[in-house]
Amino acid sequence: MAGTAIIGLGAMGQGMARNILAAGIPLSGFDLSPDARGRFAKAGGRTGDDAADLVADCDLLLVMVATAAQAEAALFGGVTDALAPGAVVILSSTVAPSEARAIAARLNDAGHVMLDAPVSGGQVGAESGTLTIMASGPPAAFERADALLAAVSKKVHRLGDEPGMGATYKVVHQLAAGVHLVAAAELMAFGAKAGCDPQTLLDIVSSSAGQSWMMDDRVPRMMQVDPVATSTVDIFIKDLGLVVQSARDSGVPVPLAAAAYQMMVGAGGMGLGRHDDSAVIRAYEALTNCKVTES
Amino acid sequence: MAGTAIIGLGAMGQGMARNILAAGIPLSGFDLSPDARGRFAKAGGRTGDDAADLVADCDLLLVMVATAAQAEAALFGGVTDALAPGAVVILSSTVAPSEARAIAARLNDAGHVMLDAPVSGGQVGAESGTLTIMASGPPAAFERADALLAAVSKKVHRLGDEPGMGATYKVVHQLAAGVHLVAAAELMAFGAKAGCDPQTLLDIVSSSAGQSWMMDDRVPRMMQVDPVATSTVDIFIKDLGLVVQSARDSGVPVPLAAAAYQMMVGAGGMGLGRHDDSAVIRAYEALTNCKVTES
Secondary structure (H helix, E strand, O other): OEEEEEEEEOOOHHHHHHHHHHHHHOOEEEEEOOOHHHHHHHHOEEEOOOOHHHOOOOOOEEOOOOOHHHHHHHHHHOHHHHHOOOOOEEEEEOOHHHHHHHHHHHHHHHEEEEOOOOOOOHHHHHOOOEEEEEEEOOOHHHHHHHHHHHEEEEEEEEOOOOOHHHHHHHHHHHHHHHHHHHHHHHHHHHHHHOOOOOHHHHHHHHOOOOEEEOOOHHHHHOOOOOOOOOOOOHHHHHHHHHHHHHHHHHHOOOOHHHHHHHHHHHHHHHHHOOOOOOHHHHHHHHOOOOOOOOO | OOOOEEOOOHHHHHHHHHHHHHHHOOOOEEEEHHHHHHHHHHHEEOOOOOOOHOOOOOOOOEOOOHHHHHHHHHOOOOHHHOOOOOEEEOOOOOOOHHHHHHHHHHHHOOOEEEOHHHHHHHHHHHHOEEEEEEOOHHHHHHHHHHHHHHEEEEEEEEOOOOOOHHHHHHHHHHHHHHHHHHHHHHHHHHHHHHOHHHHHHHHHOOOOOEHHHHHHHHHHHHOOOOOOOEEEEEHHHHHHHHHHHHHHHOOOHHHHHHHHHHHHHHHHHHHHOOOOOOHHHHHHHHHHHOOOOOO
């Protein structure tokens, strides 16, 4: 059997790579960052400074970079020529449905097939191998990818044969995740300014009809002065931008997602782009002159 | 010991009354609707067509009407004069913090004390006696109300001695509940228009980072053509109006709540005010010319 490779060894790819290796699948990996390659090599992966060399004759390639532009740069500068003919490329980046379809078409032209397979679960899910995968593509591609997907996820949703549907479900999902994240910040800022104790407020809302996964996960980090960044403000500016643009492309007004997008852009504008996405609370703190974080 | 009474036997009050009776507390009850009084009498309550007569000499009164204006009309047209001196009035309606403080002051002037005690959990929680109560008021008022509160709730949060704090926590909580409800509709409309299967989309989001209590509870009703109304669009127009106004009073911009409010107002404008609040999906269906509901 020909080999397996990964391109993109950042917050998400690094954890996924380790779980693939742990499942006994030999893995070649590339990232533009020598540091990321070094961490991957320590975990038992084969790496080097030339992506095309590393993927030579591989018939399965996982792409876990941040944007569609990065995925295109990674794939179409030599990598597609180096892969074994008819290789399966799993695109797990969050991209617009139209971008997923365009990349799939270019891969088909190069003689390969694409599995449109974005993930949910964040860095924690990537590290623990418990991601949720939303995937569409040809049945044969699912068959070749099966062991790899099982190694990184708790659940693979099969969403038909057409690339674009995986991306559609992921982008629609991000509407909820993004709105709930910003709503949690809006709630905590309102509460703090109105005299509520932040922890008591979280306890009450979290056990009532106002509960959300995002609130449970992010509000504790909103109350820290300098939390560890698991997923960044910049990533959510990108994702909410995809939501607003893709919804417009579909003819769907999304007033809540649009408002959430603007607040996340504001957090970016404050210089917090590389901070944890819970830093959107800082935009509300600035607008209310009131701290949710301990000082 | 003097008696206990309730005013307001609607969707919420009726269930709470039954649980109070089930706890062995004799209860007099009033509602403007003869139908509601009839149901209460069948459940074992003492009722009649004159509120002041019914509460005569009671030293504990639960008020569970829809608005602050209704609470004032119920209390200050003879009821406060009929109550035993120094009675405890539990105000469980969702009202603005400023309204809760104003009603408490008028009750104090009349020689009574108020427990500011709004609830979360909806009609289901009222019927099963599992409401969450957010309460503030004098310790002696808590003591007198203790057995009644225990009969209707799974948890009483004590939020200090000052009336207004219970209402504050409730209104802040409603920001999350309202935004999550409308976000669930926005998500389902976007997904349906973009080609997602509604049930598959719900399953995926509900088990991922986009999960919320409101999504789990309301989206199944959004997919029904004519769901039973548990809480109405009109009630949420009122609650989100309180959120936006109270946040403004506190100097807090709430762009997500404001957008959710407008969509809920739109559902009301479509003539759906007395429908289940999940009918906000109809506003999105109208704007996208696409159905989430089975037809």
